[in-house]
Amino acid sequence: MALALPAFLCLAPAFLLVCLSWPRRSPIFSDLLLKLFLSFGFGLGIFSVVFFLSLLLHITRLVLLDLGVLALFLVSLLLFRTRSSHAVETTTNTTEPASWFHRLLAVAFAIALGAALYAAVMRTLAYPNGDGWDAFSIWNLHARFLFLGGLHWRDGFSPLIPWSHPDYPVLLPAAIAHFWAYFGHDTPTIPCVIGLALTFSTVGLLFSALSILRGRTAALLGAIVLLTTPSFIQLGTSQYADEPLSFFMLATVGLLCLHDNRAQQDRSNDSFGLLALAGLAIGFAAWTKNEGLLFLCAILMARFVVLARREHRPRISGESGGARFSRLAPVLLAAAPVLLLVIYFKHAIAPPGDLFSDLATIVHKLLSPPRYWAVIKWYVKEFFRFGRWLLIPVPVLMLGYYFALGEAKSVPHSFSFRVCRLALALALAGYFAIYIITPYDIYWHLRFSLDRLFLQLWPSTIFLFFLSVPLPEKGRGSATPAGGS
Numbered sequence: 001m002a003l004a005l006p007a008f009l010c011l012a013p014a015f016l017l018v019c020l021s022w023p024r025r026s027p028i029f030s031d032l033l034l035k036l037f038l039s040f041g042f043g044l045g046i047f048s049v050v051f052f053l054s055l056l057l058h059i060t061r062l063v064l065l066d067l068g069v070l071a072l073f074l075v076s077l078l079l080f081r082t083r084s085s086h087a088v089e090t091t092t093n094t095t096e097p098a099s100w101f102h103r104l105l106a107v108a109f110a111i112a113l114g115a116a117l118y119a120a121v122m123r124t125l126a127y128p129n130g131d132g133w134d135a136f137s138i139w140n141l142h143a144r145f146l147f148l149g150g151l152h153w154r155d156g157f158s159p160l161i162p163w164s165h166p167d168y169p170v171l172l173p174a175a176i177a178h179f180w181a182y183f184g185h186d187t188p189t190i191p192c193v194i195g196l197a198l199t200f201s202t203v204g205l206l207f208s209a210l211s212i213l214r215g216r217t218a219a220l221l222g223a224i225v226l227l228t229t230p231s232f233i234q235l236g237t238s239q240y241a242d243e244p245l246s247f248f249m250l251a252t253v254g255l256l257c258l259h260d261n262r263a264q265q266d267r268s269n270d271s272f273g274l275l276a277l278a279g280l281a282i283g284f285a286a287w288t289k290n291e292g293l294l295f296l297c298a299i300l301m302a303r304f305v306v307l308a309r310r311e312h313r314p315r316i317s318g319e320s321g322g323a324r325f326s327r328l329a330p331v332l333l334a335a336a337p338v339l340l341l342v343i344y345f346k347h348a349i350a351p352p353g354d355l356f357s358d359l360a361t362i363v364h365k366l367l368s369p370p371r372y373w374a375v376i377k378w379y380v381k382e383f384f385r386f387g388r389w390l391l392i393p394v395p396v397l398m399l400g401y402y403f404a405l406g407e408a409k410s411v412p413h414s415f416s417f418r419v420c421r422l423a424l425a426l427a428l429a430g431y432f433a434i435y436i437i438t439p440y441d442i443y444w445h446l447r448f449s450l451d452r453l454f455l456q457l458w459p460s461t462i463f464l465f466f467l468s469v470p471l472p473e474k475g476r477g478s479a480t481p482a483g484g485s
Contacts, residue, residue, distance in 0.1 A: 014043035016073035021273030045284035051178035130239035142173035159351035199236030209254035248285035260414035279331035283338030302422035
């Protein structure tokens, strides 16, 4: 029961915000499953920002501050969220026939979910303080400085403890510290519960988004692939920040594609709120890890590249290029407040990062061909082993499936689909560049981080894969993903 109040104050404002941003011409309880799973991640993001601002502004009455945030979103929802009598119908999986194949998939999903839950709970009980160096030396350590430091909480981001990476953003530590403030002590239960909740919220987000955009078959297949990725479950219960980052990446990709889908179904320009939610997800990604900033740059670069390509200059989904440029505004405006907080943290609190310290050394490493060959070899090896599957690696099966069947001809790709696909490739290229210039031993760095970087992109990759490929059985309720082009 002690967890009930802070959990409510964490999730309720996020749910109200998601409902407020949803297309107004759709019923307020439409896409409820997707809204609920989005609320887990967005709730932690809001909880984190509120706690961090309370430290900066020396606000001690957190309950009143949280109630004020809840009241603000509730009043905004009541004032601005109007329900139209001409609600737009959204295509869901409810009309797909209950064939033997769907029943088999449902059973496989239930088995995979049960096994994943069991494994996650057992790992959490075995490692209540996190599994690995980063859990207690970075994320939980930062959380304890924020919670226990009092007026000296900034000491937790001192350059005197460089091994704790004090330049890392603090979405996860600040959210944990916010919950601890309600408990009155730094119980390890909170990081455990947050890890479990975000891990399975990522699975739920993948399932619900695919279900809306492509149907129940794609949703079940995508969720099964993610649940049966052993290292995904392991990482989710390790109390690292990579799993929260993968959640916000997937939320960004899913919301952008969902916006295009709704824009194709309804030309009333009623889905700008989905773009704002996608922008907020990008901001929270940057507030989670430094890789989130790279993801933001990848999304922006990919958008301009796709727009600049000659074949996309004609109208897509009835829009001009200028209109699509203008649709970037809600994304940037929604991301801006969190990005400003990240900039303030980096400039005023955190010391400089360790990757870009010496320009001459960076240039020397960029001109060293053996470093490129080393990273390429590790990328190839990690492609086959990052998920730690016992038999055939699932990425190999997915790649073989793609080359055997190609992309579904009946599934035209939307603008955002192309942007997100290119953005994931650019993020991989960005990781590659970081390894080239790393100040650490390159083999040590690759060994202890590359699998986690691949897993950051894995849920979004699964989402885009099942959004585009032919399915074994396409139900009548399958929707054109992300709004056809």
